[in-house]
Structure formats: structure tokens, C-alpha cells
Amino acid sequence: MSRLTSKILLLLCLACFSLRGFGQDTALKMLPPVWDLEACLQYAKANNIQLKSLQLNKQSAQQDKLLAKSALLPDLYGSASQSFNHYNMATNGSSDAFNYSGSYGLSSSWTLYKGGYLKTDIKxxxxxxxxANLSILENENDITLQITQAYLNILVDKESIIYNQGLLKTSQAQLDQAQCQFAVGSVARKVVAQFEAQLASDKYNLTTSENAERQDKIALKQLLQLPDAKEFDVVRPDTVISTASITDLNTVQQYALQNRPEVKNAELGVQISDLGLTKAKSGYLPSLTLGAGMGTSYAKDPNYNAFRQFDNNFYQQAGLTLSIPIFTKRQNKTNVAKAKIEIAQSKLTLENTKTTLALTTEKAYINAQNSQNQFSSATEQLKYNQEVYRIANQELKIGAANIVEFYQQRNLYVQAMQQYIQAKYNAALAARIYEFYLGTPIKL
Structure with missing residues (x-):
């Protein structure tokens, strides 16, 4: 029987572990293997730990608000005590006595006036x-920009991989042609070695681009806080080129200063500090409290019935208490002074927030302009270098090109292509960041 029980327990344990593993696998399978930017942003807003922490802070602030509202209501406390006494009585012999007593009551107090402190505290x-809610929006904006930057870094890597793969194929074809020419004696071994060196260099560059993509994917997964073992890739859109005209700086700055959560939060900080001063000044005013209570008591006694004592000892009381601060050992004066300092600090924070935001939007405006100009230049540069490189390839095939000149043209083409890819995504990112300050959601 014990052997059968052991087998059953073993099977149950294995089943539990299997179900646990199945649950983890199911959770991983629910996540898509390929993500677009919108999916990344939505997932981060729902699962980012910093955002969850800020949401808990908001819930805590809501509980503080409920507590402040409840301070306007009366309280109610119950009390009860019970005692037992044992003693010996020695009269004409020895005997034991056992007595007990108890008291029970209810008490309540209600603050009728506290110098306006309670209503100010609610506000x-x-x-x-x-x-707290604006702090969540601030953090969402920061995460949005970080994820967009990381996403576009991966797109740059993907495009670099594509053109490096193309260069690798071209180098392999050129090496094959040179080896055939060497076999028939039309070129020297040095030419073949040069093509072999170039092929090795292209393989190295392709590997570097692939490693960069893997590293940038890890960076994006960290921002999304995805499981390490999860398969992950991003969607490569057809185009990310931004052709829209750039909004004038004054319009964006005015909108940002009026609507951005960091500015609104700083303005709330000033209002909260003003209310803090009002609360501090209320300490100079009197407070009025209404108190009431009722209770009863009894004691075990040979001559009295306990229930009659409850009735005879039942009491009720009510009264008003007026508290007037006369000398508080500088407590109120210090509170008012510190509240005024807090107001000055919050005003400085508001001024600094507005200045920083204005400079940030101006920087974004300049970046958007410069990035578009750089992209236009890079496009034109690539166009001419691509044509020269195409001609150099044709000349190399028919043996009319010097190999040194060919590689010079090739390097110029590679450089132009790299600059074009970087400029294209820089322009797209800069334009979207700038429009983000105008309240436009980031989309590719």
C-alpha cells in the first residue's frame, strides 16, 4: 500500500511540474514573434515596471485623498475591560472569594472646525x-522616444545587412571571374589575392552588421522587458522617409508649453505648495471638536444583581472642546516659513521645466531641419557614386579598369551607401520626435 501511495505522489509531482512548464510556455507563445512599432509601444505601456510603479503611486495618492475626505466625518471607538479578583477570607476559618467586574463603552469625536485645514487638505x-497621473504620462512619453530610437536602430542594422549581403555577392562573383582569368593566365595571382582580401573584408562587415542587429534587438527587448528566451524580430516597413514639411518652431513650442505633462505637473506643484501654505497658516486658528460617549460597568457583589448594575451605572456624556493655540514653541511659524520656501522651490521648478522644454523643442526643430538636409545631400551623393560604381564594375568585367581605381570607386560607393542609410533613418526619427512635441503620435 505504501509503495502504491509513493507512486501516486510521484506522478502528482511530475504533473505539477509539467503544468507549470506548460503555463510558462503558453505565456511565451502569447507574445508575437514579429513586432511593429505600435505593438512595442502598447506592450511597454501595459507592462513596463516603471510605469506600473507610478500607477501604484497614483493608487496610493487616491487612498490619501479618501483619507482626507474621511477626516470630515466623526469617528467611533468601542472599549471593553474585564477584571477578575481572587482572595482568601479568614473569618472563623478559611475560605476563598472570587469577584469580577467589567466596564464597556462607546466614544466618538467630530472635528467641527480646524481653521480650514481639513477642506484644504482634500484639495x-x-x-x-x-x-501622479501626469507623472505616468511623462514616463510614457520618455519610453515612447526610447523605444522609437531603439526600433529605428534595428531598421538601420537590417538595411546595412541587406547592402552588405549585396556587396558580398558582388565580391564573390568578381573573385570567381578573377580565378577563371588566372587559370587561363590573363591576370596575375596578385589580382586574385586582392579579390580574396576584399571578400574576407565584406564577410567581416556583414558579420559586424548582424552582430549590431542582435545587440540592438537585446536593447529593445530590455526596454520592453521581454523574456530572454523569446524569439523576437521587428517589422521592416516599406519606407520610413518623412516628406512632410516641418511645422514652425513657435507653433510647436506654444503647444508643448500648454499641453506637455511635465509643464502641467510643475504647475500643479505650485498649486500644491500654495495649499501647503494655507494649511500651515491654519495652525494659528482655533479648532472646535464635538465629543460624546456612553458606557456602563458592573461588579459581582452578593448584595446586587449584575443586570441591575448595568442599568444603574449606565452613563451618557457629550461636550464641546475649543482649542486655541497661544504658544506652540515656534511650530506654526516654522511651518509657514517652510511652506513659503516650498512655494519658491516649486516656482523655480516650473520655470526650469518651461525653459528646458523650450530648448528641447528648439533642438528638435534644428535636428529635424538638419536631418532632412543631410538626407537630401546623402541621396544625391549616393546617386552619383552608384552610377560611377556601376560603370567601374562594367569596366572591370571587360578588363578596361585598373583594380586600384576600381576599389577606390567601390569604397566611395560603400561610404555613400552607409551615409544614406544613416541619414534616412536620422531624418525619419528627428521628424517624428519633433512632431511628437506637437502631440502627434509616433508612427512609421
Missing amino acids: EKDLSVQS
Whole structure:
């Protein structure tokens, strides 16, 4: 019987481990293997740990607001005590006595007036909830820009891989042709060696581009906080070239200063500080509290019935308490002074936030302009170098080109292609970041 029980327990354990592994595999399979930018942004907003932490901060601020509202209500406390006494009585012999007693009551207090502190505290806690929500939006904006940058880095790598693969195929074809020419004695061994060296260099460049893509994918997965073992790739759109005209700087700055969450949050900081000063000044004012209570008590006694004692000892009381601050050992004066300092600090924060945002939008504007100009130049440069390289290839095939001149043209083409790819994605990123300050969602 014990042997059968052991087998059953072993099977149950194996089943639990299998189900656990199946659950993990199912969770991984729910994630798509290929992501577009929109999917990356939505996943990050739903799963990013920093955002989740800020959302918990918001929930905590909401609880503080509920607590502040509840301070306007009366409280109610119950109390109960019970005691037992044992003693010996020695009168004409020895005997034991056992007595007990108890008291029970309810008490309540209600703050009727506290110098306006309670209502001001509610307003302050409400602004704190709004501030917590704006902090979430700030973090979402930061994550959006980081993910967009990482996503476009991968697209740059993918395009680099494609053109490096093309160069590798061309080098392999040129090496095959040179080997055939060497076999019939039309070229020297040195020419074949030069093509072999170039092929090895192209393989190295392709491997470097592939490694860069893997590293940039890891960087994006870290931003998304995806499992390490999850298969991951991104969608390569047909085009990411931004041809739209750039909005004037003044329009973007005005919109950003009026609508960006960091500015609104800083403005709320000033309002919260003002309410803090109002709360500090309320410490100079009197407070009025209504108190009430009722209770009863009893004691075991040979001459009295316990239930009659409950009735005879039942009491009720109510009263008002007025508290007037006369000398608080500088507590109120210090609170007011510190509240004024907090107002000055919050105003400096607001001013710094606006200045930083204005400079950031101006920098984004300059980057968008420069990136578009660089992309136009890079496009034109690639066009001419591509044509020269095509001609050099034709001349090499018919033996009319010097190999040194051919490689010079090839290197110029490679350089122009690299600059074109980088300029294209820089222009796309700069334009989208700049329009993001105008409230335009980032899309490829």
C-alpha cells in the first residue's frame, strides 16, 4: 500500500511540474514573434515596471485623498475591560472569594472646525492624484522616444545587412571571374589575392552588421522587458522617409508649453505648495471638536444583581472642546516659513521645466531641419557614386579598369551607401520626435 501511495505522489509531482512548464510556455507563445512599432509601444505601456510603479503611486495618492475626505466625518471607538479578583477570607476559618467586574463603552469625536485645514487638505490630495497621473504620462512619453530610437536602430542594422549581403555577392562573383582569368593566365595571382582580401573584408562587415542587429534587438527587448528566451524580430516597413514639411518652431513650442505633462505637473506643484501654505497658516486658528460617549460597568457583589448594575451605572456624556493655540514653541511659524520656501522651490521648478522644454523643442526643430538636409545631400551623393560604381564594375568585367581605381570607386560607393542609410533613418526619427512635441503620435 505504501509503495502504491509513493507512486501516486510521484506522478502528482511530475504533473505539477509539467503544468507549470506548460503555463510558462503558453505565456511565451502569447507574445508575437514579429513586432511593429505600435505593438512595442502598447506592450511597454501595459507592462513596463516603471510605469506600473507610478500607477501604484497614483493608487496610493487616491487612498490619501479618501483619507482626507474621511477626516470630515466623526469617528467611533468601542472599549471593553474585564477584571477578575481572587482572595482568601479568614473569618472563623478559611475560605476563598472570587469577584469580577467589567466596564464597556462607546466614544466618538467630530472635528467641527480646524481653521480650514481639513477642506484644504482634500484639495491638496486631489491635486496630488492629478500630479501622479501626469507623472505616468511623462514616463510614457520618455519610453515612447526610447523605444522609437531603439526600433529605428534595428531598421538601420537590417538595411546595412541587406547592402552588405549585396556587396558580398558582388565580391564573390568578381573573385570567381578573377580565378577563371588566372587559370587561363590573363591576370596575375596578385589580382586574385586582392579579390580574396576584399571578400574576407565584406564577410567581416556583414558579420559586424548582424552582430549590431542582435545587440540592438537585446536593447529593445530590455526596454520592453521581454523574456530572454523569446524569439523576437521587428517589422521592416516599406519606407520610413518623412516628406512632410516641418511645422514652425513657435507653433510647436506654444503647444508643448500648454499641453506637455511635465509643464502641467510643475504647475500643479505650485498649486500644491500654495495649499501647503494655507494649511500651515491654519495652525494659528482655533479648532472646535464635538465629543460624546456612553458606557456602563458592573461588579459581582452578593448584595446586587449584575443586570441591575448595568442599568444603574449606565452613563451618557457629550461636550464641546475649543482649542486655541497661544504658544506652540515656534511650530506654526516654522511651518509657514517652510511652506513659503516650498512655494519658491516649486516656482523655480516650473520655470526650469518651461525653459528646458523650450530648448528641447528648439533642438528638435534644428535636428529635424538638419536631418532632412543631410538626407537630401546623402541621396544625391549616393546617386552619383552608384552610377560611377556601376560603370567601374562594367569596366572591370571587360578588363578596361585598373583594380586600384576600381576599389577606390567601390569604397566611395560603400561610404555613400552607409551615409544614406544613416541619414534616412536620422531624418525619419528627428521628424517624428519633433512632431511628437506637437502631440502627434509616433508612427512609421
